[in-house]
Amino acid sequence: MGDKSPKSHMSTKAKTLKEKRADKHAKADAREHTEIVPPKAKR
Structure with missing residues (x-):
């Protein structure tokens, strides 16, 4: 009897x-x- 499982390549x-x-x-x-990245503010 043939293999009934689905073939992976199919x-x-x-x-x-x-x-x-x-x-x-x-x-x-x-x-x-x-x-666009805004510059970091100086603290």
């Missing part, structure tokens, strides 16, 4: 083109974004 789904583009844009935005 469960991983390839990313769609839409998901790949979204990841690419998110990385680009993160690289361009610089967080």
